Amino acid sequence: MAVQAAETPQNTTSAVDLGPAVALSCRECGERFPLGPVFACESCFGPLEVAYELPSGDVEELRRAIEAGPKNIWRYAPLLPVPADVASHPSTNPGLTQLVKADRLAKELGVTGGLYVKDDSGNPTHSFKDRVVAIAVEAARAFGFTTLSCSSTGNLAGAVGAAAARAGFRSCVFIPHDLEQGKVVMAAVYGGDLVGIEGTYDDVNRFCSELIGDPLGEGWGFVNVNLRPYYGEGSKTLAYEICEQLGWEIPDQIVIPVASGSQLTKIDKGLKELIKLGLVADKPYRIFGAQAEGCSPVSTAYKAGHDVVRPQKPKTIAKSLAIGNPADGPYVLDIARRTGGAVEDVDDEQVVDAIKLLARTEGIFAETAGGVTVGVTRKLIENGQLDPALTTVVLNTGDGLKTLDAVAPTTGPTATIRPDLDAFRAAGLAG
């Protein structure tokens, strides 16, 4: 493998142990770079991703090692950019969340081929972001950063705050100033610094890019900017877990929320790795992207047949997905088209309806992003793009307790009564 570590000016690789990760490679031109805190190709400015020398031994031995591993994402350490002894590092230890067989939801939606909800609200800070942050922390450690930072739509800020507290980093995170209270409190409670920026997420992100290039941000590991290639790899664990929980099988269809598009892109990468390693049988699968209508740059491009994604100004209750200029948008389009999936969106009312549908059928209280995936699943079935006769996995990536405002206006007590039986009888709820 042509890793040109020796040719770099600051030879960072020699001291860096990120397990099977051997280099960064450009998604566009394929040029390779040594492992380091960089995210864009020097030659073509394309995004960099982690390249591996994956385990080549007996696949059954690897499977057994995974199954006997820790009950969190570190069971997949041999497939991640982390040192082999990662499980002994202080971490929030996310992952291995429930894959819920959603028979009652399936009945409502008319799915006959088997419907599952991958419920990532069960992670330590109640969103899927703990996965990506846990990997970024290992990279930050390897590169000698002492401060963790990020630009966040809400969940990421909380995940970084918690992971920094656990692992002993300083943290300073940036969010749009107008987020839900549950997200703001969770981003602040872990004791790091939290900065509200007067603007949208896209403004926050632009600000962070400037900060990285300035002495003010020196020594800072921005998990989703200069550590983005490592961060992204955390989403592969969703693919690994779903397949392992299905008995080492790839589901026919997966519905994934799209903010920057990183998660969807890396789930596809994870599935391809499992096939390549022989841990699952090769088979076709369809990947669907889900957005909120009020921030739907990718689904708009998908429906228009475009390859480029035109930025939008977000206006939706699905704030965790409110990225108007998604970095991985074009890759999402490519994956949806290549796998025979689609990218669809639902409006805010449909998001709220879907949150309630999931809650009442499966006892899962999703945040707005989960309302988006369930709502889009329903819409895709109605318009014939998702086949109800095939095995389908829908992601719930966050916890409804963080977005109470979305459902509070239309949810509450059935009745409020005096504490006596006559009053209860009058309420007509007996029987």
Ligand SMILES: *Cc1c(COP(=O)(O)O)cnc(C)c1O
């Ligand atoms: C961040 C986030 C996503 C997906 O983000 P990508 O940028 O597309 O990887 C999905 N759901 C929730 C709840 C999130 O916080």
